[in-house]
Amino acid sequence: xxxxxxxxxxxxxxxxxxxxxxxxxxxxxxxxxxxxxxxxxxxxxxxxxxxxxxxxxxxxxxxxxxxxxxxxxxxxxxxxxxxxxxxxxxxxxxxxxxxxxxxxxxxxxxxxxxxxxxxxxxxxxxxxxxxxxxxxxxxxxxxxxxxxxxxxxxxxxxxxxxxxxxxxxxxxxxxxxxx
Numbered sequence: 001x002x003x004x005x006x007x008x009x010x011x012x013x014x015x016x017x018x019x020x021x022x023x024x025x026x027x028x029x030x031x032x033x034x035x036x037x038x039x040x041x042x043x044x045x046x047x048x049x050x051x052x053x054x055x056x057x058x059x060x061x062x063x064x065x066x067x068x069x070x071x072x073x074x075x076x077x078x079x080x081x082x083x084x085x086x087x088x089x090x091x092x093x094x095x096x097x098x099x100x101x102x103x104x105x106x107x108x109x110x111x112x113x114x115x116x117x118x119x120x121x122x123x124x125x126x127x128x129x130x131x132x133x134x135x136x137x138x139x140x141x142x143x144x145x146x147x148x149x150x151x152x153x154x155x156x157x158x159x160x161x162x163x164x165x166x167x168x169x170x171x172x173x174x175x176x177x178x179x
Contacts (some may be wrong), residue, residue, distance in 0.1 A: 005074035018117035035126040
C-alpha cells in the first residue's frame with residue numbers, strides 16, 4: 001500500500017483521484033468500481049482532503065489502522081519532500097509569467113482528469129438505488145446550491161447526503177428489498 005500510494009502521489013498533480021481509480025480498480029484490481037465509488041463517497045464526507053481520506057479508508061479496509069497509516073504516509077511523504085525541494089530550488093522563478101501560465105494549464109488538466117473519471121465511474125451508478133438520473137439530479141442540486149446560490153458547503157454536503165440516503169432507503173423499501 002505504501003509503495004503503490006507513493007507512486008500514485010508522485011505521478012498525480014491536482015488530479016490524484018483519477019489516477020487512484022485507475023490504479024486501484026483497473027491495474028491492481030484491489031476494488032471494483034462500485035467499491036471505489038463507495039469509498040470515495042465515505043472519503044468525501046470526512047473532513048480533510050479527499051485523496052488523503054481515501055488513502056485512510058482503503059488502507060483501513062485491507063489492513064486496519066496499520067494499513068491506513070501506511071497508505072496515508074505513502075501518499076504524503078513523497079510529495080512533501082518533492083514540494084520542499086522544488087520550492088527551495090525555484091523560489092526565484094515564481095513571479096515569472098511562464099510559470100504562472102504553466103500552473104494554470106496544469107489546473108485545467110486536473111479538471112479534465114476529474115471529469116473523465118466521473119464519466120468512467122458513471123456506469124457503476126446503474127446498480128445504485130437512485131440510478132444515474134437520481135445521482136445526476138443530486139449533483140446538479142449540489143452545483144446549484146454551492147456555485148450559483150453560494151450556500152456554504154458545510155450545509156450543502158450534509159443536507160444532500162442526508163437527502164440521498166433517505167431517497168436510497170425509500171427506493172429500496174419500495175422495491176421490497178429492505179431487511
